[in-house]
Amino acid sequence: MENISKxxxxxxxxxxxxxxxIARPRISYMQDAWRRFxxxxxALVAFVVLALLVFMCIAGPAxxxxxxxxVDKGAVNQSPSGVHWFGTDKLGRDIFARVWVxxxxxxxxxxxxxxxxxxxxxxxxxxxxxxxxxxxxxxMRIVEILISVPYLIVVILMSIVLDSQGIFTLILAMCATxxxxxxxLVRGQMLQIKSQEYIMAAQGLGVSPSRIILKHMIPNxxxxxxxxxxxxxPNYIFSEAFLSYLGxxxxxxxxxxxxxxxxxxxxxxxxxxxxLFPSLAIALTMMSFTLxxxxxxxxxxxxxxx
Amino acid sequence: MAKYILKRLGLMVLTLWxxxxxxxxxxxxxxxxxxxxxxxxxxxxxxxxxxxxxxxxKPLFEQYLIYLKNMVRGDLGESLQFPGRSVTDTIxxxxxxxxxxxxxxxxxxxILGVGAGILAALQKNKWPDYIVMFIAILGITIPVFVLAxxxxxxxxxxxxxxxxxxxxxxxxxxxxxxxxxxxTIATYARYIKSSMLDTxxxxxxxTARAKGLSEFQVVSRHVMRNSLLPAIxxxxxxxVGIFTGAFVTERMFSIPGIGFYYVSSINNNDYxxxxxxxxxxxxxxxxxxxxxxxxxTLVDPRIRxxxxxx
Numbered sequence: 202m203e204n205i206s207k208x209x210x211x212x213x214x215x216x217x218x219x220x221x222x223i224a225r226p227r228i229s230y231m232q233d234a235w236r237r238f239x240x241x242x243x244a245l246v247a248f249v250v251l252a253l254l255v256f257m258c259i260a261g262p263a264x265x266x267x268x269x270x271x272v273d274k275g276a277v278n279q280s281p282s283g284v285h286w287f288g289t290d291k292l293g294r295d296i297f298a299r300v301w302v303x304x305x306x307x308x309x310x311x312x313x314x315x316x317x318x319x320x321x322x323x324x325x326x327x328x329x330x331x332x333x334x335x336x337x338x339x340x341m342r343i344v345e346i347l348i349s350v351p352y353l354i355v356v357i358l359m360s361i362v363l364d365s366q367g368i369f370t371l372i373l374a375m376c377a378t379x380x381x382x383x384x385x386l387v388r389g390q391m392l393q394i395k396s397q398e399y400i401m402a403a404q405g406l407g408v409s410p411s412r413i414i415l416k417h418m419i420p421n422x423x424x425x426x427x428x429x430x431x432x433x434x435p436n437y438i439f440s441e442a443f444l445s446y447l448g449x450x451x452x453x454x455x456x457x458x459x460x461x462x463x464x465x466x467x468x469x470x471x472x473x474x475x476x477l478f479p480s481l482a483i484a485l486t487m488m489s490f491t492l493x494x495x496x497x498x499x500x501x502x503x504x505x506x507x
Numbered sequence: 508m509a510k511y512i513l514k515r516l517g518l519m520v521l522t523l524w525x526x527x528x529x530x531x532x533x534x535x536x537x538x539x540x541x542x543x544x545x546x547x548x549x550x551x552x553x554x555x556x557x558x559x560x561x562x563x564x565k566p567l568f569e570q571y572l573i574y575l576k577n578m579v580r581g582d583l584g585e586s587l588q589f590p591g592r593s594v595t596d597t598i599x600x601x602x603x604x605x606x607x608x609x610x611x612x613x614x615x616x617x618i619l620g621v622g623a624g625i626l627a628a629l630q631k632n633k634w635p636d637y638i639v640m641f642i643a644i645l646g647i648t649i650p651v652f653v654l655a656x657x658x659x660x661x662x663x664x665x666x667x668x669x670x671x672x673x674x675x676x677x678x679x680x681x682x683x684x685x686x687x688x689x690x691t692i693a694t695y696a697r698y699i700k701s702s703m704l705d706t707x708x709x710x711x712x713x714t715a716r717a718k719g720l721s722e723f724q725v726v727s728r729h730v731m732r733n734s735l736l737p738a739i740x741x742x743x744x745x746x747v748g749i750f751t752g753a754f755v756t757e758r759m760f761s762i763p764g765i766g767f768y769y770v771s772s773i774n775n776n777d778y779x780x781x782x783x784x785x786x787x788x789x790x791x792x793x794x795x796x797x798x799x800x801x802x803x804t805l806v807d808p809r810i811r812x813x814x815x816x817x
Binding site for chain 1: 522773
């Protein structure tokens, strides 16, 4: 210790302004989420697969060169080949074109259904959480009653009553009680946030309620909602397939993945490829949404940060 | 505790009543009446007799009261498609078949699912974990009817080991049980894995390790107990999943269960049958949910019922 001379030390001083300088560029919440989402390889692959599927649903029917409802008596039940990439069905319709046209219906039902039920759920849950007390209790009792009926039974019943044949009535039937889950989720999240310290701090600082809702409540609930939507979409696609499979869904000449699978079912033992392609599309879509949902959940929730 | 049970029972009755009422009026709101298709070609007097037979000549609200009264007595009416066949009898005859297949599927699904979940959690980021998670993802994403077709094709057509469909012998149950248990395996494997991982990170597990317990004791005594308990909560959903999954499997494998008749009554517009079966399903689900919740409060001391603050 003694052989270090005093001259080796010097006072360099402290620049107070410098201490406050932020060293790294600011990263917004969404940028941060995107950065972490990118690190998750599985979720990224799922996202790419999904983008491809959506692209094919938009462009696929045009690429095939056949109209999806075009009947060709000369080419019935043909195996996949260079002419018909996915083969043809029992009326000689090109399955490649049909799978992507059906995909449009399935995707639209999934997206619109999940979106509508999330919006209803948000408002319902938000109102219940905001007012609290009696209003909350009554609203949540109603949800409890609605939720205690098996979802698919409700959907089946609704589609019988609505005589659903098209996309619109089908979505209506599926949204009838589909929003209940989101409502519960949003209410729970809102109540949890309401009791957090930073809300108390904001209130203590005199921030107006509308600003608290806009700045704290909504952004912090949004991540939960986005994840819920990602998991809801495959459920809607699945329900549609299920309904079509029971003969309650999309009716010809329109088609969907479920309807295609249902049609292929009758001659599955002889022409397995007719079932293969639509079910592959369903499985891929569901898988991608599920894996992407997992990734989004990890990316959007700061509490899961490791 | 007694107060809680009474409250839940009251809510159950209320829910069931709401379901019956809504379903009843919804079914009546369908354009045309239940007999319209059949009665069109009949002479006026015969038609009137038919309507009187099913009580459809009375005002709607009176029909509803009669239906409620009969329902309490256990009479859900008579099938429109098959005159003389009572809905209650059909449910009583067919539900044991579904319950047998579903029960076996549920047990197998639970055992395999929980086992796979534990394995995946303990071997995290090694190949058993990857295999289990791959199967779990498949189980969640492959629709029931696709899996059923694949198995029929593989085991019945290609390998000729099992019959494609039918009912009566144990070998007829193999494929439907596999199909029905698959999604339960997948759901439970995923759930148990995350629940196990959650528990493994808890302080008391660290304490258990620190005081020198063997790995086996740590896992079996501290981790398993605490991570298996929450799994009870998703049981109700799985039971319903098996019942609704049966709509498809029973039809595909020609099993004379309740799902088979439910689907055929939908296709035949057999309104009393649809109404009766829906009420039955709803009642079943409500009761199952109650039992599952009740068991959970019994086994998990953390959520013992505390009296409401207000």
